[in-house]
Amino acid sequence: MKRAVITGVTGQDGAYLTALLLEKGYRVHGTYRRSSTPNFWRLEDLGVREHPNLTLSCCDVTDLGSLARLIDTAEPDELYNLGAQTYVAASFEQPIATAMMTGMGPLNLLEAVRIVNPKIRVYQASSAEMFGKVQTVPQNEKTPFYPRSPYGVAKVFAHWMGINYRESYGMFVASGILFNHESPLRGLEFVTRRISDGVARIAHGSKKPLTLGNLDAKRDWGYAKDYVEGMWRMLQADEPDSFVLATNRTETVRDFAALAFKRAGIPIVWTGQGEDEKGVSAIDGSELVSINPEFYRPAEVSLLIGDPAKAREVLGWRQTTTLEELCALMVDADMARVARERHAAHEPLGQPAGHAWLAERAVAAPRL
Numbered sequence: 001m002k003r004a005v006i007t008g009v010t011g012q013d014g015a016y017l018t019a020l021l022l023e024k025g026y027r028v029h030g031t032y033r034r035s036s037t038p039n040f041w042r043l044e045d046l047g048v049r050e051h052p053n054l055t056l057s058c059c060d061v062t063d064l065g066s067l068a069r070l071i072d073t074a075e076p077d078e079l080y081n082l083g084a085q086t087y088v089a090a091s092f093e094q095p096i097a098t099a100m101m102t103g104m105g106p107l108n109l110l111e112a113v114r115i116v117n118p119k120i121r122v123y124q125a126s127s128a129e130m131f132g133k134v135q136t137v138p139q140n141e142k143t144p145f146y147p148r149s150p151y152g153v154a155k156v157f158a159h160w161m162g163i164n165y166r167e168s169y170g171m172f173v174a175s176g177i178l179f180n181h182e183s184p185l186r187g188l189e190f191v192t193r194r195i196s197d198g199v200a201r202i203a204h205g206s207k208k209p210l211t212l213g214n215l216d217a218k219r220d221w222g223y224a225k226d227y228v229e230g231m232w233r234m235l236q237a238d239e240p241d242s243f244v245l246a247t248n249r250t251e252t253v254r255d256f257a258a259l260a261f262k263r264a265g266i267p268i269v270w271t272g273q274g275e276d277e278k279g280v281s282a283i284d285g286s287e288l289v290s291i292n293p294e295f296y297r298p299a300e301v302s303l304l305i306g307d308p309a310k311a312r313e314v315l316g317w318r319q320t321t322t323l324e325e326l327c328a329l330m331v332d333a334d335m336a337r338v339a340r341e342r343h344a345a346h347e348p349l350g351q352p353a354g355h356a357w358l359a360e361r362a363v364a365a366p367r368l
């Protein structure tokens, strides 16, 4: 039986990867950062929290000793490093903490592997945020990096460290340069989930508009479940290498919001410009989206679009889900969750904007 360690097991990718590896017959040791209330809801939603082949323990990637002990005990064949501070906006508020977790964390891990067992195959979660102020369109493995956030800078450091350990010590360190990947398990701080959650509340009668930041930012959004499959494929390859995982399609935040409102049966029109821009209902003129300048970042990544040709050719990796399908998955799951919350609170459901189908989906969709 193959053994894998996953750091950051409680996050979106950690949970999907855990489910995938358990399904493939792995024994999985997942680690999470100590907190007063460990956050296992994603593993519970995927039905793997109590799986007999899953062990969960605390470990901090900023602590080399705890990583070395973990590797010594778990004796993994593969190690997926997903544990980091991953919210770009927060990296401007906490650049040093981000550098420690997102930059130094991977270096600690590489050192621990080198000391304990350099034969372990390592997956490093690199990021499209490394491309920042993009130097080519679309971006591929050869595109020079120009990070625009402390998070992006820390990821570039970790990325090059991985390559250095590959070249210096012959270690199998694969690097996945992943473009934005989303799902109903995405944290509420990220824009797609913020939108699907806000849309669901409005569809259920909330009068509070959804507040967003920069609507013009363009992202290449894929489905997280597809991307963890890519991570696994990278560690099954003959040689360690770096691979872009992306959809090769880019849309603005405004477009994603419009798609989400459409899915909920609420067509939106946009009025005004810049900080005065608003999204209003095409049906009754009510305000659906307003801008909060506080959500703007000190330096923005305006356009990301990835070229996954190398992953397609070498790994046989393919995305399975279009942006419309992804958005529908997220909106439907949040609709169902909001319906359940209201039901639990004995609140009458608001008159959802034209959704006879809502009640059905409330039963089918996962709890969030």
Ligand SMILES: C[C@H]1O[C@H](OP(=O)(O)OP(=O)(O)OC[C@H]2O[C@@H](n3cnc4c(=O)[nH]c(N)nc43)[C@H](O)[C@@H]2O)[C@@H](O)[C@@H](O)C1=O
Binding pocket: 086, 087, 088, 089, 126, 127, 128, 129, 178, 179, 180, 181, 189, 190, 191, 192, 194, 211, 212, 213, 214, 215, 217, 218, 219, 253, 295, 296, 297, 300, 301
């Ligand atoms: C590849 C990369 O992908 C992710 O980083 P991100 O692209 O920063 O993701 P996000 O969802 O926070 O922002 C996307 C865009 O949306 C704009 N935006 C507008 N209004 C809001 C808003 O209200 N909230 C947020 N969060 N963003 C907003 C915001 O300014 C930005 O331009 C992480 O997984 C990261 O770990 C990673 O590696």
